Every structure is written in structure tokens, then in C-alpha cells.
Amino acid sequence: MDAVVFIVLALLYVVYLAIAVPASAAAAAAGYAVGMPIAYLAGLGEVLAARPRSLGSPPRRPKQPEGADPALLQYFYGPAIADADHAVRTAYASCRKFWDFGAAAVQSAFDLDGTPLLTAPLGVGGAIGMGVGTAAGTVLAAGCALVHLLVVGVSAAAVRATGTALRAADSALLRLKNIRIVCPDCYRRVFYPGYVCPRPGCGNRHRDVRPGRFGIFRRRCQCGEPMSTLLLLGSARMTAFCPYEDCGGSLEHRPGEAPEIVLPFFGARGAGKTRLMFSMVTQLEAWTRAGRLKAEFGDSATSTELADAGEVLRRGRATTITPVRDPRANVIRLVSRKNIRILHLYDTAGERFYRSDRTQPLRYLGQARTFILLIDPLSVTAFWQRLPAERRAELAALRSEAPSAELAYQQTYQQIEAMGVRLRTARLAVVFSRADLTGVPEGDVADWAIGELGLGNLVRSVRQNFRETCFVNTAAVMGDDGEIHPSVAALMRWMLARNGVKLPKGT
Amino acid sequence: MAEEIKNIEERTYRWLRRFVFAATLAAIAVLVWWLLP
Numbered sequence: 001m002d003a004v005v006f007i008v009l010a011l012l013y014v015v016y017l018a019i020a021v022p023a024s025a026a027a028a029a030a031g032y033a034v035g036m037p038i039a040y041l042a043g044l045g046e047v048l049a050a051r052p053r054s055l056g057s058p059p060r061r062p063k064q065p066e067g068a069d070p071a072l073l074q075y076f077y078g079p080a081i082a083d084a085d086h087a088v089r090t091a092y093a094s095c096r097k098f099w100d101f102g103a104a105a106v107q108s109a110f111d112l113d114g115t116p117l118l119t120a121p122l123g124v125g126g127a128i129g130m131g132v133g134t135a136a137g138t139v140l141a142a143g144c145a146l147v148h149l150l151v152v153g154v155s156a157a158a159v160r161a162t163g164t165a166l167r168a169a170d171s172a173l174l175r176l177k178n179i180r181i182v183c184p185d186c187y188r189r190v191f192y193p194g195y196v197c198p199r200p201g202c203g204n205r206h207r208d209v210r211p212g213r214f215g216i217f218r219r220r221c222q223c224g225e226p227m228s229t230l231l232l233l234g235s236a237r238m239t240a241f242c243p244y245e246d247c248g249g250s251l252e253h254r255p256g257e258a259p260e261i262v263l264p265f266f267g268a269r270g271a272g273k274t275r276l277m278f279s280m281v282t283q284l285e286a287w288t289r290a291g292r293l294k295a296e297f298g299d300s301a302t303s304t305e306l307a308d309a310g311e312v313l314r315r316g317r318a319t320t321i322t323p324v325r326d327p328r329a330n331v332i333r334l335v336s337r338k339n340i341r342i343l344h345l346y347d348t349a350g351e352r353f354y355r356s357d358r359t360q361p362l363r364y365l366g367q368a369r370t371f372i373l374l375i376d377p378l379s380v381t382a383f384w385q386r387l388p389a390e391r392r393a394e395l396a397a398l399r400s401e402a403p404s405a406e407l408a409y410q411q412t413y414q415q416i417e418a419m420g421v422r423l424r425t426a427r428l429a430v431v432f433s434r435a436d437l438t439g440v441p442e443g444d445v446a447d448w449a450i451g452e453l454g455l456g457n458l459v460r461s462v463r464q465n466f467r468e469t470c471f472v473n474t475a476a477v478m479g480d481d482g483e484i485h486p487s488v489a490a491l492m493r494w495m496l497a498r499n500g501v502k503l504p505k506g507t
Numbered sequence: 508m509a510e511e512i513k514n515i516e517e518r519t520y521r522w523l524r525r526f527v528f529a530a531t532l533a534a535i536a537v538l539v540w541w542l543l544p
Contacts, residue, residue, distance in 0.1 A: 048528035072516055075523040148531045224515040
């Protein structure tokens with residue numbers, strides 16, 4: 001009888017084994033095969049969406065490149081990959097817990113304190129299922145991770161392509177508008193201005209705000225303030241500066257909005273460069289007051305320099321001697337018939353034009369296409385000696401004793417050429433100053449310069465080398481009626497005619 | 508300062524992170540639908 005019972009029980013146990021082992025194995029395999037990708041997705045959800053306080057910092061933070069702008073990285077330029085890494089680590093920790101839970105369950109199935117005869121088959125099946133399920137789950141979780149990386153990769157590619165397209169569109173727009181930005185301090189061409197963070201009290205300087213690693217449509221300063229990345233998107237409203245590290249000068253004139261015109265005045269010391277510039281500014285102010293155009297100082301340095309230009313002329317005072325140093329451009333914003341132009345007027349001490357080592361640093365000459373050569377006829381010996389003695393006595397105090405005008409011309413002309421300016425595309429105005437003292441000759445001014453001043457070589461060289469030339473006599477003085485001599489307005493009209501600026505007729 | 512930057516980062520990346528998560532889930536759903544017989 002006992003033997004029969006034993007056989008029956010043994011058979012039942014075998015049946016139990018045949019059911020319990022595969023069933024527990026299947027359950028464990030299914031649990032782990034599905035649980036691991038779910039754990040990965042849960043980890044991804046925690047990292048990307050829920051971001052609970054318990055999440056902690058990502059173990060790998062993208063590093064800011066050395067010397068980079070103080071801005072946050074664009075998400076797809078580093079942080080997205082750091083998030084992927086963080087998600088994998090978070091999922092791995094969840095899976096580890098899940099695995100430890102299963103391992104503990106399997107171990108408890110063999111616990112001799114319980115009923116191991118019944119639970120051990122479940123443990124065996126569970127262990128087998130865990131192994132199979134973990135392998136399958138790892139493959140599925142890896143598939144999910146691959147999909148995530150693919151989404152990040154495609155998004156990153158789209159973001160980079162958008163950035164490149166926007167940069168190209170912005171550059172094309174600048175080219176189309178014929179805008180070349182020049183730094184008034186270091187004279188170099190600025191391909192794109194740097195900008196100061198607009199948040200009051202921040203002052204972080206961003207050297208290159210264009211779409212890139214710090215943002216596509218806008219970037220965020222480390223202080224949290226958003227900044228436009230393109231002139232198209234309004235970056236010109238922010239305070240600009242020269243992005244070259246050794247300069248960093250202020251570009252207060254909102255560069256990038258309008259074409260810039262570089263106008264260098266050159267000539268011997270005392271030729272009247274500063275006075276001519278003062279009279280031009282005063283003429284522009286007169287036109288502004290009359291509502292015929294709008295001219296304003298482009299930056300505070302220019303305001304300081306030229307604020308009392310009109311007053312100097314009104315009182316007939318002599319201008320102060322221009323210091324022998326690298327000049328800063330006087331920037332004037334000119335609005336004429338809806339056309340905006342930024343004028344860069346360079347007034348440099350005459351001493352800089354006698355020797356090549358002193359002219360070489362004047363790199364702004366390489367950015368100009370219209371030049372203004374000033375010559376004081378009184379300084380030309382041939383002309384001076386032909387004046388009556390009493391007239392010479394009258395004018396002696398006003399005559400400059402600078403070296404010849406031809407020296408300044410030759411020196412500067414060679415330097416302009418050495419700086420790569422194609423003279424056949426350049427224009428030169430040869431301005432004979434002090435017309436109020438010497439009188440305006442009848443007939444052609446160039447002929448007068450050849451005949452009376454003996455400047456035949458200079459006139460021939462100018463005509464031979466420059467595409468367009470103009471010889472004029474000017475008087476940079478203000479009449480009793482408060483009006484600037486009309487020769488100044490005429491010269492300005494010629495200077496700006498090729499730059500799409502139509503100045504008012506008359507004074 | 509570091510904490511402040513971290514908070515700004517959290518705010519800045521919030522929607523892009525959500526977008527990536529949603530896009531990943533959508534891509535997985537499409538893949539599962541496409542692979543299932």
C-alpha cells in the first residue's frame with residue numbers, strides 16, 4: 001500500500017515538476033524580457049521628463065571649451081548625449097534592483113526552513129527564465145537606447161543644418177546689403193560683432209553669437225538672459241564690440257544694419273584735415289536742423305570729439321593739433337531718404353604720412369574706397385614765393401611748415417596699394433584748403449595746381465592711378481550767416497555719390 | 508553660481524528633453540507596430 005502511495009506521489013511530483021519549472025521559467029523570462037526595456041524607458045522618462053529631485057546630476061557633464069563664450073550649450077551640442085548616458089545609468093540601476101529582487105526570490109526557493117521540495121522547482125525555473133529573459137531584455141533595452149540615440153542624432157543633424165542655413169542666410173543678407181563692418185579702433189574687418197549680454201548688471205561678453213554650439217535661434221547667457229543669434233533676428237539691438245581678442249573696442253553704432261563707408265583724410269601736417277572734418281560735421285548738423293536729412297554721432301567717443309565742431313568754426317578758432325597716435329574713427333550715422341549709412345571719418349596727424357613705418361599701422365586705409373588728400377596751397381613753396389611780400393607777411397602765421405604735400409601723397413599712396421586696395425576701383429579727392437585765403441581759381445582746379453602750385457607730377461600720378469579723381473578748392477569756414485562755405489557741401493556730395501547717398505543740394 | 512546655472516539649464520532644456528522623450532516613445536511605438544505580425 002505504501003509503495004502505491006509513494007508511486008502516486010512521485011508521479012504527481014513529476015507532473016508538478018513538468019508544470020512548475022517551465023511555468024516559472026516562462027514567467028521569469030517574460031518578466032525580465034519586458035521588464036528591462038520598461039526599466040530603460042522609465043529611466044529615460046525620469047531623466048528627460050519627470051526629473052525628480054532624487055535623480056541627481058548626470059555623471060558626465062559636457063565641458064565648456066577653453067575660452068568659450070559664457071553661454072549655455074545648445075541641447076544637441078553635448079547635453080543630449082550626457083542625458084542618454086544618464087538614462088542608461090539610471091536604467092541600469094533599476095535593472096540591477098530588478099535582478100537582485102529575482103536572485104533573492106530564487107535563493108529563497110531553496111531555503112531549507114520552508115518547503116524546498118515545492119519551491120525549489122520554482123527557483124530552478126525562475127533562474128533559467130531570469131537568464132533567458134535578461135538576455136532578451138538586454139537586447140530590447142539596447143534597441144530602445146538605439147532608437148533614443150537615433151532621435152538625438154537626427155535632431156542634432158537637423159539643428160546643425162538649420163544653424164548652417166541661418167548663418168548662410170545672414171551672411172548673404174549682409175553681402176546683399178553691401179555691409180562690411182569695420183572696427184573704428186583696430187581698423188580690421190569684423191565679420192560679425194561680439195555682443196554684451198543685455199541683462200542689466202551682467203556684462204558677459206559673447207564674442208560669436210551666431211548659430212552654433214550655444215544656440216540656433218537664440219542663445220542663453222550663463223545669467224539666464226536670452227540673446228538673439230543673428231542680425232536677422234535683431235541682434236543689432238544689443239551692445240556690440242569688436243570680437244578680436246587684442247581689440248575688444250566698443251561698436252556702439254549698431255553695426256550690421258547699414259553699409260559702412262570709410263573715409264580717410266590724409267595729407268601733410270597743418271593741411272586742414274581736422275578743420276575740413278569739422279566743417280563737414282557742421283554742414284551735416286545744419287542739414288539735420290533743416291530736416292533735409294538726419295545725421296547723428298554714432299558713438300560716445302565721436303560725440304566727445306565733435307560735439308563742439310560748429311562752435312569752433314563759429315568762433316573762427318583754430319582746431320587743436322591732432323595728436324600723433326593711432327586715430328579712432330569718428331562715426332556718423334547718416335539717414336538720407338530712408339537710406340542709412342555709417343560714415344567712418346579718420347582724421348590722422350599729418351606726421352603719420354611722412355614715413356612708411358608710421359603709415360603702415362594705419363590699416364583703415366585698406367578698408368577705404370574713397371580717399372581725401374588735403375593740401376594747403378600756402379605750404380607749397382612755389383606758390384608762397386609768388387605771393388606779394390605784404391600778403392606773405394599777412395599769412396605767415398597761418399602757413400604750415402610741413403614737408404611737401406607730394407611726400408605725404410606718395411607715402412600714403414604706396415601704403416594704400418600695399419594694403420591690397422585696387423586703386424583702379426578707388427576714388428581720390430584732392431582738396432586744396434584755405435580757399436578763403438587763396439581765392440578760388442577760375443577754370444580747372446587741376447590746371448591751377450599744375451600751373452600755380454607746380455604739382456604736375458602729383459596731378460598726373462593721381463589721374464593715372466585712381467579710377468575717379470576730383471580736384472577742388474575748399475574753405476572750411478563758417479560765414480557770418482552761420483552757413484558753411486558751399487565748397488564743403490559740394491565735396492561731400494562727390495565723396496558720397498558712389499555710395500548711394502544723395503545729399504541735399506545747396507548748403 | 509553652479510546651482511544657479513544648473514537651474515537655468517533645467518529651464519532651458521526642459522522642452523527639448525520632453526520632445527526627445529516623446530519622439531523616442533513614438534519611434535518605438537511605430538517600430539513595435541511595424542515589427543508585430
